[in-house]
Amino acid sequence: MTLEPIHPTPLANVEQETPHTGNTLLTPLREVQPGLLLKFECDNPGGSHKVRAARFIVRNAIASGEIVPGRTTVIEKTGGNFGFGLAIACHAHGVPVHLAVGLGFSAVKRRCLELFGAQLIGLDMLERGATPREVVESHLTHQAEHERNYFYTDQFRNAGSVIAHEIETGPEIAAQLQAWPHVRQLTFVACAGTGASLVGIAKALKSAGYRVHVVLVEPQGCDSRNGVFTDHKLEGMSVGAAPPFLGWDLIDEVRTVSYEQVLSTRRTFACTSGFLVGNTTAACLSVAHGLARNATREHKVLSILYDHGLWYVR
Ligand SMILES: Cc1ncc(COP(=O)(O)O)c(C=O)c1O
Numbered sequence: 001m002t003l004e005p006i007h008p009t010p011l012a013n014v015e016q017e018t019p020h021t022g023n024t025l026l027t028p029l030r031e032v033q034p035g036l037l038l039k040f041e042c043d044n045p046g047g048s049h050k051v052r053a054a055r056f057i058v059r060n061a062i063a064s065g066e067i068v069p070g071r072t073t074v075i076e077k078t079g080g081n082f083g084f085g086l087a088i089a090c091h092a093h094g095v096p097v098h099l100a101v102g103l104g105f106s107a108v109k110r111r112c113l114e115l116f117g118a119q120l121i122g123l124d125m126l127e128r129g130a131t132p133r134e135v136v137e138s139h140l141t142h143q144a145e146h147e148r149n150y151f152y153t154d155q156f157r158n159a160g161s162v163i164a165h166e167i168e169t170g171p172e173i174a175a176q177l178q179a180w181p182h183v184r185q186l187t188f189v190a191c192a193g194t195g196a197s198l199v200g201i202a203k204a205l206k207s208a209g210y211r212v213h214v215v216l217v218e219p220q221g222c223d224s225r226n227g228v229f230t231d232h233k234l235e236g237m238s239v240g241a242a243p244p245f246l247g248w249d250l251i252d253e254v255r256t257v258s259y260e261q262v263l264s265t266r267r268t269f270a271c272t273s274g275f276l277v278g279n280t281t282a283a284c285l286s287v288a289h290g291l292a293r294n295a296t297r298e299h300k301v302l303s304i305l306y307d308h309g310l311w312y313v314r
Pocket residue numbers: 048050080081082191192193194195196197198235236237278280281306307
C-alpha cells in the first residue's frame with residue numbers, strides 16, 4: 001500500500017493542548033482509488049474529529065469564565081465520539097466530565113468512556129426509562145444536591161464546533177492540499193450529525209480558493225432537509241433532528257446509502273486498505289468511491305475517515 005504522508009506544521013493560531021490532536025494524515029490510497037483524498041480524523045486522540053470541537057468549546061468556556069477548573073463539572077448527553085473528545089479536552093484542564101449515555105450504547109463504549117476519565121451519570125433514571133436529555137436536565141436543575149456547578153456543553157446548540165472546524169480542520173486540509181498544486185476543484189463527500197464538521201471544512205476550503213461541490217450522505221430513508229428520519233445503524237449521522245449547523249445553501253447534492261452498501265464498503269475497504277472504518281465513514285466512502293472514478297489531476301474527491309470501525313462490529 002502506498003501512503004503519501006503530508007503533515008503540515010501545526011497552525012500557529014491553534015493552541016495545542018494535547019500535542020497530537022489535529023495534524024492528521026491527508027492521503028490518497030492508491031490501491032483503493034487514486035482520485036480520492038482521505039483525511040484520517042480517526043487518528044485524533046479519542047478516535048475522531050469530535051475532539052477538535054470538544055477542545056474548542058472547553059477552551060472557550062474556560063476563557064469566558066463559564067468553566068472554572070477546580071469548580072466546574074462539564075455535563076453532556078452523548079455516548080459517542082463527542083464524549084471521548086470532552087473527556088480528553090477536560091482532562092487537560094483538570095475539569096471532571098459527567099455523561100448521560102443511553103443504555104443502547106455498547107458496554108465496551110461505556111467502559112472506555114470511564115477509562116478516559118468520564119463519569120457516567122443517571123443510570124438509575126435511565127433504567128427507569130428516562131432519556132439522556134432528561135438525565136442532563138434533572139442534574140442541571142438539582143446541581144446543589146449533586147454538589148456540582150455544571151457547565152452544559154450542549155453540542156447541538158454550541159456553534160463553537162463549527163468554528164473549530166473552520167479555523168482548524170479546514171485550513172489544515174487546505175495546507176495539506178498544497179501537495180497537489182494542480183488541484184483547484186474538490187467534491188467533498190460528508191455526512192452530518194450536528195453538521196459542524198461539514199460546514200466548517202467546506203467554508204474553509206472555499207475561503208482557501210477551491211471550487212467545492214458538497215455531497216451530503218444520508219442513510220436510506222432519511223431526508224434531514226425535510227425532517228424525515230428512520231431508525232438506522234449509522235451512529236453519528238442523520239441523528240433524528242435536522243443538523244442544527246447545516247446551511248442547506250452549502251449542499252449541492254444529497255445521496256443516500258443502504259446499510260447493505262455500508263457493510264459491503266466497510267468490508268471491501270478493510271481488505272484493500274487495511275483500515276477498518278466506522279459506519280458513517282463507510283457510508284461516505286461508498287458514495288465517494290464512485291464519484292472519484294471521474295477525478296482528474298485538477299479535480300479530486302475528498303472524504304473524511306471520521307472514526308475507526310471496531311466499535312461497530314457485531
Ligand atoms: C462517527 C461520526 N461520524 C460523523 C459525525 C458527524 O459529525 P458532526 O457532528 O460534525 O456533523 C459524528 C458526530 O458525532 C460521528 O460520531
